[in-house]
Amino acid sequence: MSPYDPSAFPPFAVTVDLVVLTVRSHALCTLIVRRGEQPYQGRWALPGGFVREGEDLGAAAARELVEETGLRAHDPGDPPPLPGNGAHLEQLATYGAPARDPRMRVVSVAHLALAPDLPAPRAGGDANSARWAPVEELLGEAEPLAFDHGQILADGVERARSKIEYSSLATAFCPPEFTVGELRRVYEAVWGVALDPRNFHRKVTGTPGFLVPAGGTTTRQGGRPAQLFRAGGATLLNPPMLRPEV
Amino acid sequence: MSPYDPSAFPPFAVTVDLVVLTVRSHALCTLIVRRGEQPYQGRWALPGGFVREGEDLGAAAARELVEETGLRAHDPGDPPPLPGNGAHLEQLATYGAPARDPRMRVVSVAHLALAPDLPAPRAGGDANSARWAPVEELLGEAEPLAFDHGQILADGVERARSKIEYSSLATAFCPPEFTVGELRRVYEAVWGVALDPRNFHRKVTGTPGFLVPAGGTTTRQGGRPAQLFRAGGATLLNPPMLRPEV
DNA sequence: GATCATAGTCGTCTCCCTGACGATAAACAC
DNA sequence: GTGTTTATCGTCAGGGAGACGACTATGATC
Secondary structure, three states, X not given: OOOOOHXXXXXXXXXXXXXXXXXXXXXXXXXXXXXXXXXXXXOEEOOEEEOOOOOOHHXXXXXXHHHHHOOEEEOOOOOOOOOOOEEEEEEEXXXXXXXXXXXXXXXXXXXXXXXXXXXXXXXXXXXXXXXXXXXXXXXXXXXXXXXXHHHHXXXXXXXXXXXXXXXXXXXXXXXXXXXXXXXXXXHHHHHOOOOOHHHHHHHHHHOOOOEEEEEEEEOOOOOOOEEEEEEOOOOEOOOOOOOOOO | OOOOOHHHOOOEEEEEEEEEEEEEOOEEEEEEEEEOOOOOOOOEEOOEEEOOOOOOHHHHHHHHHHHHHOOEEEOOOOOOOOOOOEEEEEEEXXXXXXXXXXXXXXXEEEEEEEOOOXXXXXXXXXXXXXXXXXXXXXXXXXXXXXXXXXXXXXXXXXXXXXXXXXXXXXXXXXXXXXXXXXXHHHHHHHHOOOOOHHHHHXXXXXXXXXXXXXXXXXXXXXXXXXXXXXXXXXXXXXXXXXXXXX
């Protein structure tokens, strides 16, 4: 039988779901929207939507990201035109358990977005409201997310946690110009650990291409003025920044 | 408009494609099948097929793997019942460019399988024939694979190359019992570099839980008899085995 | 059987990175 | 001024990795 015989394969709906992560007040947070309809009406879920005809998967994810946050995404390959002005966006994984949506066969291509701290989210599309929630709360059993979104969120968080180890991706959580201390607080929030400020400073300033001085100082964190940096061209950290054991 | 209105989203076909990697005679090889029909008739492609109704994505990949190679897959989480008797199988990424298949909208969830060296592949399903080909040849520009399979293969190879750095996954390329030298030749083939046998031996035997002695020796590689090992329970290598720079 | 080639295994030495932590600097709050 | 906070520089010890010497145990070759 021909593999292209239309009767030979079942039709699927394809969606993109977004795990949008940011760091707000020392906590790793993700964007969730309240579902306005069945199933899981009234429950919190990850933002997402259907992939349109003629639309690439990454383009659909970028479109959803703009709709929900106003953030423009830039490809991981390209250097961001204005670092910090857009979000990092990458494909995470695909979820297609037959019963994950009770109404039809839906395959969801989850994407992971990392963004600097933002003002309140815009509620868009089919959501009554939207908010940033600490992932710590969501991954607890209190009020699980709709569908398999709890699993998707967990996978996205784990991806982010491991990826900042060996890449410069943590700068995606920072504004265009940032201090070493701000970057350190990103690592601390994502990993949920405390890092030694002196060793961290030595590591990040000593890695060629990771940070480039932006030429000013700031005192927005209090204390002694800190040098401002931009993200350098290096994307891979070698040797990596190792996550502490516990 | 309701997101579940059937007219609100286009139907997709969903397939799984497999990057099956193995090490044959010091080279990293992948399984390819010759296409029997249009498009790309007569060209080599990755094995794959449609996801069936009610079938999970991973199950579809496992089914295709059995059909093409006879290998049973085991989940990355579980320890293999008989190490080396099955293949490691994990989801790789999803490819859904609108024109990747000229005839219809197809989203392909690519999977990566790592297997020990096998006898000649069985040609199955819609393929005239199948063979193991060194990835080095396929990634050159000589005769590109059908569809976007060249990109999928490249992504799969890169995943394998980076993952054996920080996990014990290289043992998935080995038979149930293997020597340190055989494991080293796996790393050398996957990375395409030469490793110092003494430092490699110190590293892998010194990492707790990576290897457990199997209790015998073998001389199948020539030279002094070597101790046989099995894969230990450890899945994460910390500190990782770093890929040499060049 | 002596010699050689091949592979495996054990040690040593040095360098670099890391973690732990002392000390100093430059702002602000009172 | 004094205390507090944060940033930044330095020092020191320990561990892992690269480079490489030395020895061992097999089969192949003469």
